[in-house]
Amino acid sequence: MADVGYLALLISFVLAIYTIAGFTIYVKTGNQKILESTKGAVYATAFLSTVAYFLLTYLFGVSDFSVSYVWRYSSTDLPWFYKLTAVWAGNDGSLLLWFWVLALYTAIVVYQNKIKDMTPYVGALLAVNSLFFIFVMVFLTNPFETLPYPQPEGQGMNPMLQNPGMVIHPVTTYLGYVGFAIPFAYAMAALIMKRSDDQWIKVTRYWTITAWLFLSLGNLSGAQWAYEELGWGGYWAWDPVENASFMPWLTGSAFLHSVMIQERKNMLKIWNIVLIIITFVLTLFGTFLVRSGVLTSVHAFGNSDLGKYFLAFTVVALVGSLILMVDRLNMLKEDKEFESYISKESSFLLNNLILVGIAFATFWGTIFPLVSEAVTGDKITVSIPFFNSVNAPLGLVMTLLLGICPLIAWRKASVKNLIENFTIPLAIAGIFFAGAVTLGVLKYYELKIYPIFAFAIAVFALMATVIEFIKGTRVRMKMTGENPVTAFFKLTSKNRRRYGGYVIHLGIIMMLFAIIGSNTYEMETLRNAPINGTFKVRDYTVTYLNLADETRGKNYVVYADLSVSKNGKFLGQIRPERVQYPTHPQPSTEPDILSSYKEDLYIMLVGWNEDGTATFKVLINPLVKWLWIGGYVIILGTIFALWPGKGSEFGPKYTRRS
Amino acid sequence: MRFNLRKCALLGLLLTLLMSFTAGPVSAAPVDEKLKKEIEAMLVCMDDCGMIVTACDNSTAEYMRGILKEKLALGMNKEEVLKEFVKIYGTKVLAAPPKEGFNIAAWVTPFVAILAGALIIYFMLDKWVFNKEDEELDAGLQAAAKLDRARLEEYEDKLDKELKKYL
Numbered sequence: 001m002a003d004v005g006y007l008a009l010l011i012s013f014v015l016a017i018y019t020i021a022g023f024t025i026y027v028k029t030g031n032q033k034i035l036e037s038t039k040g041a042v043y044a045t046a047f048l049s050t051v052a053y054f055l056l057t058y059l060f061g062v063s064d065f066s067v068s069y070v071w072r073y074s075s076t077d078l079p080w081f082y083k084l085t086a087v088w089a090g091n092d093g094s095l096l097l098w099f100w101v102l103a104l105y106t107a108i109v110v111y112q113n114k115i116k117d118m119t120p121y122v123g124a125l126l127a128v129n130s131l132f133f134i135f136v137m138v139f140l141t142n143p144f145e146t147l148p149y150p151q152p153e154g155q156g157m158n159p160m161l162q163n164p165g166m167v168i169h170p171v172t173t174y175l176g177y178v179g180f181a182i183p184f185a186y187a188m189a190a191l192i193m194k195r196s197d198d199q200w201i202k203v204t205r206y207w208t209i210t211a212w213l214f215l216s217l218g219n220l221s222g223a224q225w226a227y228e229e230l231g232w233g234g235y236w237a238w239d240p241v242e243n244a245s246f247m248p249w250l251t252g253s254a255f256l257h258s259v260m261i262q263e264r265k266n267m268l269k270i271w272n273i274v275l276i277i278i279t280f281v282l283t284l285f286g287t288f289l290v291r292s293g294v295l296t297s298v299h300a301f302g303n304s305d306l307g308k309y310f311l312a313f314t315v316v317a318l319v320g321s322l323i324l325m326v327d328r329l330n331m332l333k334e335d336k337e338f339e340s341y342i343s344k345e346s347s348f349l350l351n352n353l354i355l356v357g358i359a360f361a362t363f364w365g366t367i368f369p370l371v372s373e374a375v376t377g378d379k380i381t382v383s384i385p386f387f388n389s390v391n392a393p394l395g396l397v398m399t400l401l402l403g404i405c406p407l408i409a410w411r412k413a414s415v416k417n418l419i420e421n422f423t424i425p426l427a428i429a430g431i432f433f434a435g436a437v438t439l440g441v442l443k444y445y446e447l448k449i450y451p452i453f454a455f456a457i458a459v460f461a462l463m464a465t466v467i468e469f470i471k472g473t474r475v476r477m478k479m480t481g482e483n484p485v486t487a488f489f490k491l492t493s494k495n496r497r498r499y500g501g502y503v504i505h506l507g508i509i510m511m512l513f514a515i516i517g518s519n520t521y522e523m524e525t526l527r528n529a530p531i532n533g534t535f536k537v538r539d540y541t542v543t544y545l546n547l548a549d550e551t552r553g554k555n556y557v558v559y560a561d562l563s564v565s566k567n568g569k570f571l572g573q574i575r576p577e578r579v580q581y582p583t584h585p586q587p588s589t590e591p592d593i594l595s596s597y598k599e600d601l602y603i604m605l606v607g608w609n610e611d612g613t614a615t616f617k618v619l620i621n622p623l624v625k626w627l628w629i630g631g632y633v634i635i636l637g638t639i640f641a642l643w644p645g646k647g648s649e650f651g652p653k654y655t656r657r658s
Numbered sequence: 659m660r661f662n663l664r665k666c667a668l669l670g671l672l673l674t675l676l677m678s679f680t681a682g683p684v685s686a687a688p689v690d691e692k693l694k695k696e697i698e699a700m701l702v703c704m705d706d707c708g709m710i711v712t713a714c715d716n717s718t719a720e721y722m723r724g725i726l727k728e729k730l731a732l733g734m735n736k737e738e739v740l741k742e743f744v745k746i747y748g749t750k751v752l753a754a755p756p757k758e759g760f761n762i763a764a765w766v767t768p769f770v771a772i773l774a775g776a777l778i779i780y781f782m783l784d785k786w787v788f789n790k791e792d793e794e795l796d797a798g799l800q801a802a803a804k805l806d807r808a809r810l811e812e813y814e815d816k817l818d819k820e821l822k823k824y825l
């Protein structure tokens with residue numbers, strides 16, 4: 001079976017070369033037979049990648065420990081569900097997953113054939129991308145490599161990865177990463193073909209937003225996994241690998257906004273090309289970081305020789321695409337006029353500046369240990385305090401823009417327009433700020449000005465977005481005489497792209513509330529208690545009921561049962577655990593969480609004595625639930641905006657020709 | 659209580675010993691817990707796990723927490739404790755680069771880059787708006803001869819209606 005898998009990869013390698021050659025020959029000669037044959041090669045590659053992927057899954061399913069990769073990442077006692085997901089638990093399989101997704105995406109693009117004369121260029125560029133990944137698997141790190149002697153038992157999967165969050169996180173992240181290859185390929189194809197129109201942007205809109213959505217989900221599911229599984233009470237550690245998936249998300253977000261200016265005003269063509277190049281290259285940079293071992297990371301696949309190949313491919317992609325862009329600069333002529341300093345267009349420019357600025361700050365912080373070591377010879381660390389200090393003010397400006405952008409009209413905003421639109425959200429944010437400060441001064445809670453200010457900005461953004469819905473509904477009611485529900489429904493459904501975007505903004509704002517709250521008002525304490533003892537943490541009363549142990553498969557688990565009540569009202573029973581995996585030297589802390597819309601009570605079992613007395617680490621994390629709810633709202637908003645049909649069309653052009 | 663006493667006690671003993679050992683002989687002395695947490699958040703666990711000490715629950719982090727508690731119990735302030743850690747582990751123990759020497763570049767560069775970006779946007783915007791005003795002036799002179807005020811208003815009215823469709 002393993003040989004069949006390897007053979008599938010080997011044939012895919014040949015087919016990828018054939019695809020590049022075939023499309024190139026077609027472009028030169030226009031030979032239809034070659035074109036059809038090349039398309040066949042693309043579909044065959046997609047089929048073979050599927051075969052290879054499912055064969056590896058099968059090998060995990062039957063615990064075939066003659067295959068090195070299966071032996072390294074599985075064991076007979078691994079639940080079947082995790083056996084299926086173990087395929088991407090390590091480097092080789094994750095590369096296969098990447099290639100599989102890329103091959104399927106390429107087949108879809110070629111099958112859709114949205115811009116007929118561009119498809120061969122796009123197909124060839126995507127095949128170059130595939131070729132690199134197949135090359136790595138065929139010649140450097142074969143997922144189907146067999147051991148000289150089959151092993152009776154596998155080494156087992158990293159216990160940290162045995163969590164549902166880790167099932168969703170890698171797949172969604174990869175779907176996002178690979179998805180950005182499509183708009184990149186179209187952009188490059190447009191440059192090669194010397195086409196300066198925005199057709200490539202329109203055609204790739206679904207791909208770009210879908211990639212962005214998956215990357216959002218990837219980041220969010222990763223955060224949820226870290227929160228529930230890693231047992232440190234946080235969800236984002238600014239780890240280099242986390243940063244690697246955050247950076248393309250930021251530049252992708254900037255791209256999604258700036259293409260609107262190209263659509264509407266025929267401007268920012270060069271900037272959009274730059275953004276999609278950066279976004280794509282950052283996805284490759286992420287794979288380099290994970291595999292190179294140049295930076296310390298919780299998520300890395302460890303040091304391997306692969307890093308230099310990924311770095312080389314990343315550099316080639318960056319330099320090649322930039323050279324192409326510079327060569328075509330005179331072709332990318334664009335209109336150069338804004339009607340006013342204050343308009344939605346100019347607010348988008350600022351939004352791009354901040355999004356790219358945060359991406360740059362994150363990139364700079366990620367690579368700074370290498371820069372510093374190269375310059376000074378000293379090893380330094382750049383971690384949470386740096387990223388929080390640098391990115392928090394930028395994030396606040398971003399939140400402010402999130403509120404300002406919807407309130408400003410396209411083309412030109414008058415002073416009257418600004419006063420009309422800004423008064424209510426500003427007033428509500430002001431009242432919130434004053435109220436919160438007053439309550440703080442009156443000692444109802446700990447007064448912290450900076451977080452209250454941040455919350456007030458988020459309130460402003462929230463109100464600005466909500467008011468957009470209300471205002472639109474009222475205008476529609478006035479114009480059509482419809483009742484509020486019908487007017488709201490028709491307003492949003494007929495402008496899905498716009499209001500879907502606002503729903504996404506609402507999701508982001510919910511997440512911002514969670515981020516501000518959980519980072520500034522979190523509370524942590526250590527508590528000791530005997531069995532049947534009770535301790536209080538803020539309004540919570542926790543009764544330690546029982547300490548017990550059990551063997552789950554090969555894992556030894558010690559757990560404590562705790563009963564939690566708040567202000568006399570029983571909330572529930574929770575069970576934090578300490579798990580000793582035979583394949584892992586350190587026992588793993590499995591927290592248990594009682595979650596509410598206001599805050600999470602997060603308890604970990606830290607230690608215990610023979611008499612049953614135990615030590616618990618208790619955290620109260622405010623508003624964290626809104627992080628996950630915000631994520632769901634983003635998904636809903638994206639699906640709403642993407643749903644085909646009337647209402648999802650592009651906006652009108654506002655140029656001097658229209 | 660259901661309990662595999664031997665196994666559980668062994669694991670518990672290990673954890674408790676680790677905690678009590680790292681707490682050291684001065685563990686009874688009072689330390690400012692808030693300050694301790696603050697300093698923990700400024701230190702990185704030195705076993706290459708990449709996590710900050712507050713977040714990490716492995717033995718190295720536990721050991722480092724012990725040192726921290728000990729230093730605070732001796733009456734050291736934040737700066738002194740951090741210096742002690744740098745003495746033991748080097749600068750890499752700090753979770754953020756110190757704001758001195760070349761490392762200032764880490765803190766300043768992002769803001770300098772954004773400021774440069776803001777200036778570029780300002781000058782471009784200035785140029786674009788100027789282009790528009792210039793063009794409007796030319797177009798206005800020509801149009802003035804052709805369009806009377808009433809027709810212009812009619813045109814603006816139509817434009818507003820069109821725009822409303824998209825607002």
